[in-house]
Amino acid sequence: MPESLSSKEVHQIKEELLSAVKALKGQVINHESLSVGINWERSQPAGDKMKVVSGNKEEQIKKFYLQMKDCKKCPLAKTRKNLVFGQGNPEAKIVFVGEAPGADEDEQGVPFVGRAGQLLTDIIVKGMKLSRQDVYICNILKCRPPGNRNPLPEEICECEPFLKKQLQIIAPRVICALGKFAAQTLLKTETPISALRGRFHDYEGIKLMPTYHPAYLLRNPSAKKPVWEDVQEIMKEIGLD
Numbered sequence: 001m002p003e004s005l006s007s008k009e010v011h012q013i014k015e016e017l018l019s020a021v022k023a024l025k026g027q028v029i030n031h032e033s034l035s036v037g038i039n040w041e042r043s044q045p046a047g048d049k050m051k052v053v054s055g056n057k058e059e060q061i062k063k064f065y066l067q068m069k070d071c072k073k074c075p076l077a078k079t080r081k082n083l084v085f086g087q088g089n090p091e092a093k094i095v096f097v098g099e100a101p102g103a104d105e106d107e108q109g110v111p112f113v114g115r116a117g118q119l120l121t122d123i124i125v126k127g128m129k130l131s132r133q134d135v136y137i138c139n140i141l142k143c144r145p146p147g148n149r150n151p152l153p154e155e156i157c158e159c160e161p162f163l164k165k166q167l168q169i170i171a172p173r174v175i176c177a178l179g180k181f182a183a184q185t186l187l188k189t190e191t192p193i194s195a196l197r198g199r200f201h202d203y204e205g206i207k208l209m210p211t212y213h214p215a216y217l218l219r220n221p222s223a224k225k226p227v228w229e230d231v232q233e234i235m236k237e238i239g240l241d
Helices: 007-029 057-068 103-108 115-127 153-170 180-187 214-219 221-237
Strands: 094-098 136-139 174-178 201-203 206-211
Touching: 057 153, 094 153, 094 180, 115 214, 115 221, 136 153, 153 180, 174 180, 174 221, 180 201, 180 206, 206 221, 214 221
Parallel strands: 094 136, 094 174, 174 206
Antiparallel strands: 201 206
8 A cells, every 4th residue: 555645745746736737727818929920720722712892892992992091001191192092983894903103193192194094094995995984993002102113012011901902892803913013013923024914814813914004105105016915805804805
């Protein structure tokens, strides 16, 4: 028969058990803090469809604009005259996405209204036989970078979620990415626009056609032909051929 434990040994065992219980309780209470930085959700596989926002699209777009119109998430809020949210039909089959507002857009609060905007309008109206009210037009950035400089990575990081929400609400058949920054941002690639254009890519279940920016066409008129070829592919996709 085993010898009886002394009172001192019993007390020591009780202390050890109590300490173990306290430690376990602390781990349970602090579970969330212990798991900071760990994403327990299943990562979204490439090619999954975009989460579409339900409800009346026009009301959803208006509501979203009111939520973000006073955005001050990056320093561009201090230099802009107007936030350039987007314009067009929330039920559009095609969304044109550009780089960032220019001086004319900043002045009016409307995307693509300068010389490059007029060229885009010609493509839509004269080429596609649609109106600007039939499509939706917006940019990666909602505020003009000073001096029309290129968007900075941190500005894109802050502003891209707004664009994504717009696309979730509109859920177009096709996205036309106008220029390097729009195409590379949406497709998460550094591949040159010259190599990306001319074929459809997948953007969360939506077909995306990269093409040259209208501002590039103003400087390089010879690029109008490949842009028109890209637009014709978009027209076929949405049943306008």
